[in-house]
Amino acid sequence: MPIILYFYAIGILLAGALNTLFGFSVYIKNRKNISSITYALLSVAFAVWCYSWFAMLLVSNNEQLALFFARLLNFGAVFIPAFYFHWITSILEIEKENKKNIWACYILTIFFAVLSWMPSYVSGVRSVLFFPYWPTAGFLYAFYLIFAYFTFPTYGVYLLFKNLRSIDKNDKNKRNQIRYVLLGTLMGFGGGALNFFLIYNINPFGSFFEAGIFVVLLAFVPFAVPLAYATMKYHLMDIKLVLTEIVAGLVSTTLLIDFVFSIFTSANPLVILFKFAMFVIFSYFGILLIRSVIKEIEQREKIEKIEKELEKAYEVEKKALEFEKEYNKRLQEFDKIKNQFLAQVQHDVRSPLTKIMWTADLFLGGHLGKQSKKTLEEIKKIQEVAQDMRDKANSFLDTAQFRLGKAPLQLEPGVGLKSILEETVNELKFKSDSKKIYLKLAMPENEINMIADREKLKSAIFNIVDNAIKFTDKGGVSVKAENDDKIVKIIISDTGIGIPADKVKTIFEQKFERTEQAQKTTEGKGVGLYLSGQIIKYHQGKAWVESEGEDKGSTFYIELPLNIDEKTLAEQSALIGKI
CATH class of the missing domain: 3.30.565.10 (Histidine kinase-like ATPase, C-terminal domain)
Incomplete structure (x- = not known):
């Protein structure tokens, strides 16, 4: 096996392992979130594509088996545009506006998924450059490229750029999230598009094919990292988790490659069984390690959330105290006005009644001349009524004061x-x-x-x-x-x-x-x-x-x-x- 083919196979396998690990961890972290679900499905589609491609590269002298894996990898590839577009609308929170587009995308996907097993879609396999087998496109394959692979991802990228321009510049988390999606899209779809040239027997790099494919492979293999990172809003996907998954993925992939190669190179079944057992055991403990890191991150996020809520509560309490202070100030002003009003009313009511009583007293005392008995009796009644009215006015005003708490x-x-x-x-x-x-x-x-x-x-x-x-x-x-x-x-x-x-x-x-x-x-x-x-x-x-x-x-x-x-x-x- 040529060394470049060896590196290409390992790179494809590693990309599949990273998609599997990231898809699993993102889904486990938030199983009810639609963006987590669609990203997990996208990762599965990429993983099927990568694992089938890896298996096809390992096949030698078995054209029928190579054709099966060629059609299987294209079956997985059919679902990539649909899951990608649905995922984009979910992280941008525009699913309702694009409901019809999502349905159209899934209908086309089902149609092409059925076609992917037909000769009119993948007609066969053949040797291309240093690859022993490579899929050959049927006449229907071009329709998939035009109406699915290029159309919906391109529209998704358009929505990303449109949303990026409308986001507030101060919302750095959201802007960075979209930038990570764009980066992962370029790495994944750009690198994956290389196989379409070879399907149509086109060498995109000419005499520099080996160097070109090596650069593309470097960009394609880690494309799952920025996509997974972007899936978790506001950087909930911790860098510690990313590094843990990468290390676990690399080791698991290495053990898997060693096990696969032992099948073809070792004659001792115990060695093959031992390597398989090593791969399974490490994969199991790798998953446990990732889950423990996820749990640790969730606990930290809960603490951070509580801290933010406490800060928010403090701000609310601070505003409430300021409002109470302002309210008390205005209440004191109102209280002052009220007291002035009551004092003025009391003065305005008492003054005329006091004058009436004082005048009546002058008449009764003979200070304003001698009056008849009948007149004095009527003046006495006026004085009594005025006295009664003043007493009642005092009672009502005092009652008002008491009702106001003064x-x-x-x-x-x-x-x-x-x-x-x-x-x-x-x-x-x-x-x-x-x-x-x-x-x-x-x-x-x-x-x-x-x-x-x-x-x-x-x-x-x-x-x-x-x-x-x-x-x-x-x-x-x-x-x-x-x-x-x-x-x-x-x-x-x-x-x-x-x-x-x-x-x-x-x-x-x-x-x-x-x-x-x-x-x-x-x-x-x-x-x-x-x-x-x-x-x-x-x-x-x-x-x-x-x-x-x-x-x-x-x-x-x-x-x-x-x-x-x-x-x-x-x-x-x-x-x-x-x-």
């Missing part, structure tokens, strides 16, 4: 609860007397001093006592206070209309609905008890009511701490703002 309290130490209760009872005495019911106050002899907003706390207690008087027509209302070192409890009992059991728990809530009897008894908007409850909560106290039912009276309880912690007050304010 405590309009001015806390001061040394606020006397005894004086607050005495003032409340004295101010409401005329109301109880007009209804001919009693209003009693029971207090310890000593003053009970506490930290509080005197005016707001008085307003809260006043509302509850006033409410008790409103809904009591017989008997009366009793107010008493008792305390220890830490808390004071105010108890307001009445003999009025009572409260149904289903409304006891909601009486201090804004959504509280009064009973039909209560609505008939008195007028009003019903915000007094809600506002009282909020004021008491801001003082870190609590208010509740007990009643045995309708027409059985009610007992209101107010429990307040004598000392208020400023930090707890702030937390309480935030809590109430959510109510």
Whole structure:
């Protein structure tokens, strides 16, 4: 066997081994990915082509066997354009746009696969240059070259260049992936095209044929490397895996060549069996080694993926904190505007009512001349209505403040609860007397001093006592206070209309609905008890009511701490703002 033929045969066998190894490893690495599947099929087609070619080169003095391998290698070659084109569309993610082209390619492939076993496709084999046997093309072979081998790979290369121009220059991974595909395409299809010249008995290199075929062989043998590398997007095919497969492929190929040659050269069957066993054992452990490298790479990729996700999560958290900071800033600005608005509304509502009351007071005091009794009575009514409107306006504005979580309290130490209760009872005495019911106050002899907003706390207690008087027509209302070192409890009992059991728990809530009897008894908007409850909560106290039912009276309880912690007050304010 000429030395150049020997190198050519080894090169073809090595190319087949590399396609087998890379096709297997790519498929094992990602079995569900269409680009991995089509690349594996492409590798199988190339492997069948290479192994059949190698077997044909080893045949001597057996034309029929050489013809069988010639037709088998062309059978494998028929599938190469189809799998290559399908693989290109998958890695470019344009399968849907080329669905019809893919189907047309596979239909032509099946047609030529059937023809590849006919004499009209491969008519025979003959000696060409230093090759003992080489396929001879039939008249149908040219149709395969035109409509399959050149058409679809050429269109695939066009799609690669088109996609390469449209990819962002910063996307280096994708651009490099396409460049590797183009390189592998040039090496594989360019080197493989050499056999077509010889099929038609054409020497493309003339007198430099041996040198030319050697250069082509150097380019053709490793063409599977850039194609496999490109199959794994974003360089998932690690260089360590590539080198492992190349080494395993070289050793396996060497052992296979040694085994094949021993068949023809050794007369000892034990030597042939031993070499075959060596080839099988090393191939098995080579596959295990490749799979272990793949597993190692996958583990590293998972770690890298987790790191990227953590980085992404950190960026999201960072943006969220920036957004929260900006949101809080704007919320503070809105809060400032809201407070200014409420203050302005409070001033605009109170001012005219105060002027009306002040003018009425001048009339009633005789400062604007003597008025008739009838006129003074009407002015007195105007003053009472203005007073009532101002009180209601204050209640509504304070309620708005509480609903927004702002405590309009001015806390001061040394606020006397005894004086607050005495003032409340004295101010409401005329109301109880007009209804001919009693209003009693029971207090310890000593003053009970506490930290509080005197005016707001008085307003809260006043509302509850006033409410008790409103809904009591017989008997009366009793107010008493008792305390220890830490808390004071105010108890307001009445003999009025009572409260149904289903409304006891909601009486201090804004959504509280009064009973039909209560609505008939008195007028009003019903915000007094809600506002009282909020004021008491801001003082870190609590208010509740007990009643045995309708027409059985009610007992209101107010429990307040004598000392208020400023930090707890702030937390309480935030809590109430959510109510």
